[in-house]
Amino acid sequence: MLYLKKYFTEGLIQFTILLSLIGVRVDVDTYLNSQLPPLREIILGPSSAYTQTQFHNLRNTLDGYGIHPKSVDLDHFFAVRRLLNQVRSLDHLRVPSTELNAWLVHRDPETVVSAASQSSPSIALDNGGSLEDVNTSEPSTMRGAGNTSESTYSLSGEDNLGAVAPEVSQEQDNRGSVDELSKEDIDLIDILWRQDIDLGAGREVFNYSSRQKDGEGDKQNESNEEAGVREENWRNGINLQEGQGVTLVDGETGESIPEELSSLGTQTSMSLQECLRLLEATFPFGEESEFQAADTASELGGPAENAPSTSQGLSLPAPLPQPDAPLDLEQQWQDIMAIMELQEMDVNNTAENTNLNNNLNNTGTDTIESGTVASFAGSQSSLINQDVSLHQASLPSCSQELPSLFNSELDNSAGQQPTLLRLSSSNSSNINSTFGVTNITGLLLPPLNNTNNLTTPSVLPDPFVSLLEESMLDEISLLDLAMEEGFSQAQASQLEDELDSDSGLSLDSGHSPASPSNSETSCSSAASSSSTSATFSEEGAVGYSTDSEVATAETEEGAVGGYQPEYSKLCRMSYQDPSHFHNFPQLDSINHNHTYNLPLASSYPEQPQLFGSCSKKCRDKHLQQTKVHPPREFIDKQMSRDERRARAMKIPFSNEKIVNLPVEEFNELLSKHHLSEAQLSLIRDIRRRGKNKMAAQNCRKRKLDTIINLEQGVQDLRRDKARLLKEKMECLRCLKQMKQKVQMLYQEVFSQLRDEEGRPYSASEYCLQYTADGSVLVTPRSMTLEQSRKPDKKPKDKKK
DNA sequence: AAAGCATGTCATTCT
DNA sequence: GCAGAATGACATGCT
Numbered sequence: 001m002l003y004l005k006k007y008f009t010e011g012l013i014q015f016t017i018l019l020s021l022i023g024v025r026v027d028v029d030t031y032l033n034s035q036l037p038p039l040r041e042i043i044l045g046p047s048s049a050y051t052q053t054q055f056h057n058l059r060n061t062l063d064g065y066g067i068h069p070k071s072v073d074l075d076h077f078f079a080v081r082r083l084l085n086q087v088r089s090l091d092h093l094r095v096p097s098t099e100l101n102a103w104l105v106h107r108d109p110e111t112v113v114s115a116a117s118q119s120s121p122s123i124a125l126d127n128g129g130s131l132e133d134v135n136t137s138e139p140s141t142m143r144g145a146g147n148t149s150e151s152t153y154s155l156s157g158e159d160n161l162g163a164v165a166p167e168v169s170q171e172q173d174n175r176g177s178v179d180e181l182s183k184e185d186i187d188l189i190d191i192l193w194r195q196d197i198d199l200g201a202g203r204e205v206f207n208y209s210s211r212q213k214d215g216e217g218d219k220q221n222e223s224n225e226e227a228g229v230r231e232e233n234w235r236n237g238i239n240l241q242e243g244q245g246v247t248l249v250d251g252e253t254g255e256s257i258p259e260e261l262s263s264l265g266t267q268t269s270m271s272l273q274e275c276l277r278l279l280e281a282t283f284p285f286g287e288e289s290e291f292q293a294a295d296t297a298s299e300l301g302g303p304a305e306n307a308p309s310t311s312q313g314l315s316l317p318a319p320l321p322q323p324d325a326p327l328d329l330e331q332q333w334q335d336i337m338a339i340m341e342l343q344e345m346d347v348n349n350t351a352e353n354t355n356l357n358n359n360l361n362n363t364g365t366d367t368i369e370s371g372t373v374a375s376f377a378g379s380q381s382s383l384i385n386q387d388v389s390l391h392q393a394s395l396p397s398c399s400q401e402l403p404s405l406f407n408s409e410l411d412n413s414a415g416q417q418p419t420l421l422r423l424s425s426s427n428s429s430n431i432n433s434t435f436g437v438t439n440i441t442g443l444l445l446p447p448l449n450n451t452n453n454l455t456t457p458s459v460l461p462d463p464f465v466s467l468l469e470e471s472m473l474d475e476i477s478l479l480d481l482a483m484e485e486g487f488s489q490a491q492a493s494q495l496e497d498e499l500d501s502d503s504g505l506s507l508d509s510g511h512s513p514a515s516p517s518n519s520e521t522s523c524s525s526a527a528s529s530s531s532t533s534a535t536f537s538e539e540g541a542v543g544y545s546t547d548s549e550v551a552t553a554e555t556e557e558g559a560v561g562g563y564q565p566e567y568s569k570l571c572r573m574s575y576q577d578p579s580h581f582h583n584f585p586q587l588d589s590i591n592h593n594h595t596y597n598l599p600l601a602s603s604y605p606e607q608p609q610l611f612g613s614c615s616k617k618c619r620d621k622h623l624q625q626t627k628v629h630p631p632r633e634f635i636d637k638q639m640s641r642d643e644r645r646a647r648a649m650k651i652p653f654s655n656e657k658i659v660n661l662p663v664e665e666f667n668e669l670l671s672k673h674h675l676s677e678a679q680l681s682l683i684r685d686i687r688r689r690g691k692n693k694m695a696a697q698n699c700r701k702r703k704l705d706t707i708i709n710l711e712q713g714v715q716d717l718r719r720d721k722a723r724l725l726k727e728k729m730e731c732l733r734c735l736k737q738m739k740q741k742v743q744m745l746y747q748e749v750f751s752q753l754r755d756e757e758g759r760p761y762s763a764s765e766y767c768l769q770y771t772a773d774g775s776v777l778v779t780p781r782s783m784t785l786e787q788s789r790k791p792d793k794k795p796k797d798k799k800k
Numbered sequence: 801a802a803a804g805c806a807t808g809t810c811a812t813t814c815t
Numbered sequence: 816g817c818a819g820a821a822t823g824a825c826a827t828g829c830t
Contacts, residue, residue: 695820
């Protein structure tokens with residue numbers, strides 16, 4: 001039985017730790033590595049009882065200064081601090097900003113003849129030389145919903161400076177679209193641009209020509225005049241860069257054939273770079289696997305693809321694909337259970353949801369300027385910044401269709417889903433590494449003729465934001481609870497006093513750090529300061545004492561042979577307030593009589609009343625009487641062994657004094673009396689056992705608290721895990737939407753391509769292919785296969 | 801009477 | 816080196 005007992009005690013602790021480990025192991029680090037405290041902190045934080053050395057280090061920390069190093073309250077303190085850090089981190093949630101950059105497809109400036117009548121246009125599908133990437137990664141909070149599209153569009157216009165400038169200048173002279181850029185717009189551009197820099201966007205992402213020309217120093221204090229000059233530069237087409245064209249690759253020779261794409265007029269600017277960016281963003285871990293993963297998710301998700309989510313917000317989580325370590329069945333089931341558990345736990349926050357939705361709607365109504373497929377800017381309310389800017393892709397047909405598309409769909413997706421994806425566009429090597437010369441047609445066009453998916457984008461009411469908010473609020477409320485229960489300001493200040501007391505044992509401190517011992521502290525300090533008035537806590541269980549009245553009571557008995565019942569324990573030891581544990585059902589069954597070390601006096605039910613109404617003298621008197629009246633056998637029975645021994649050995653002072661007196665006073669007491677060796681030995685044993693008894697009680701209490709804290713920690717981790725799983729599912733959903741958009745854009749571009757004779761390319765024979773340098777090729781499918789076998793072979797194509 | 805629990809005690813280690 | 820705290824192991828008493 002003892003073995004089982006031990007096994008259970010240890011096993012429970014180990015089990016809770018294991019649960020914690022398992023709980024966070026799944027996906028958490030993959031997604032929000034920076035948001036979660038390290039496992040070590042999670043484990044060790046709330047269970048500081050196992051990190052004793054930290055107690056002593058706490059004095060050196062600002063936050064922990066007020067806590068006695070030996071106090072069990074440290075557990076609570078650690079928990080509170082951990083939770084506080086979590087909430088703080090939630091305040092500035094560090095979710096990678098999502099950026100989606102699209103690129104203008106424009107004609108080669110050299111081949112541009114006129115704006116409208118292009119007999120031999122070419123499509124610039126490049127980012128390498130002509131189009132520079134602009135990273136628009138402002139935090140969503142910095143944007144109002146109203147100006148989101150405006151600012152993003154402005155950036156798009158600015159972005160077009162280098163490569164598109166000639167085209168834009170001509171076209172816009174005709175159409176006057178960019179002429180609408182006022183100085184306010186320019187200022188706004190600069191503000192946003194500076195924000196980008198402040199937010200850590202690398203300089204390189206801004207290295208388009210005009211910026212280079214402006215120089216870094218000017219950027220700090222750029223005035224409106226400068227902005228105006230820059231605007232002038234745009235219109236004059238300064239900083240032209242060589243464009244690149246779409247190249248047609250001969251299917252048989254493999255040579256790149258300059259292709260005049262007649263039907264792509266001036267206005268036919270395609271956003272294949274959008275596709276690139278979208279793809280890069282969509283498949284950050286490798287296109288094939290991720291596509292598969294997304295597909296798998298969508299398939300397993302079943303009708304959730306197009307069907308609105310239920311009120312629960314999410315369908316049951318499908319086995320979540322993971323690029324590296326797919327979840328096993330058990331883990332998936334656990335995930336499901338965790339989400340369901342979270343859904344049960346989640347609290348309604350309809351107000352926040354409403355606000356979010358409003359913001360989303362605002363974003364969704366952003367207009368898109370003519371000829372510009374711009375601005376899927378992130379929602380302000382979204383926790384994640386989604387910057388998706390399709391730079392000046394001015395395709396005639398697209399300009400008609402895509403805006404509506406993006407209005408209806410992209411805004412929805414952009415605003416509603418805090419995604420963890422980072423659609424990085426600043427690193428073109430990503431594209432290279434991710435796609436290389438890979439033909440994305442196979443990925444994008446499996447349902448070549450199936451445009452249903454394109455025209456029926458899934459518009460899903462998004463429960464995720466609300467759920468995330470809820471979970472955040474849950475944690476906040478948890479913190480509040482913790483703060484209220486365990487660590488109020490007043491209590492913290494009280495704890496400072498305990499630092500002076502070496503007897504900072506706080507048995508009932510697990511839930512109320514300050515409650516432990518006003519009396520104890522005063523007693524101990526008083527005992528330390530005054531050697532004559534032995535104002536010390538009478539009983540051994542220091543942590544239980546809260547009765548200040550009793551605390552100041554002195555035991556003056558001390559008569560040789562006159563054993564003085566330890567009346568003071570009566571009130572104190574009965575204090576053990578069960579309400580301290582009302583929050584812990586585990587302890588409900590523990591209704592101990594903590595008067596175990598009460599002497600005989602406490603055994604009489606009438607004593608408390610008498611003592612409560614008696615003065616000290618009165619009590620002494622009464623004790624003198626009770627000492628006589630109770631049956632001797634009863635008294636003997638109630639006394640502890642040591643007390644009996646002490647009485648038998650005629651120890652001239654009480655066991656309380658023996659146990660609780662400070663060393664100096666204790667030795668002084670011993671020196672005052674002439675005691676035999678046996679008496680001295682007994683006294684030392686009594687003191688040792690008494691101290692050890694208290695220590696044992698504290699130790700057991702600490703064990704319980706540790707277990708309780710671990711349980712709480714496991715619950716917290718489970719909730720975090722469920723929340724993260726929800727986020728992951730939302731990301732997958734967003735991924736799927738993005739994929740659909742990319743597919744749609746691809747088809748849009750491809751359908752606009754014409755050969756020399758003005759005929760459209762056959763999708764079954766040709767496909768668009770991206771090369772390492774960012775250009776896009778129209779390649780026969782047979783070539784694609786070959787190239788995929790020879791990835792090093794670079795097609796010599798004509799860029800447009 | 802056995803099981804289970806709470807508590808006390810001892811031995812040991814650590815601070 | 817001592818005092819005391821911490822803790823595992825065991826003993827004891829009670830229900």
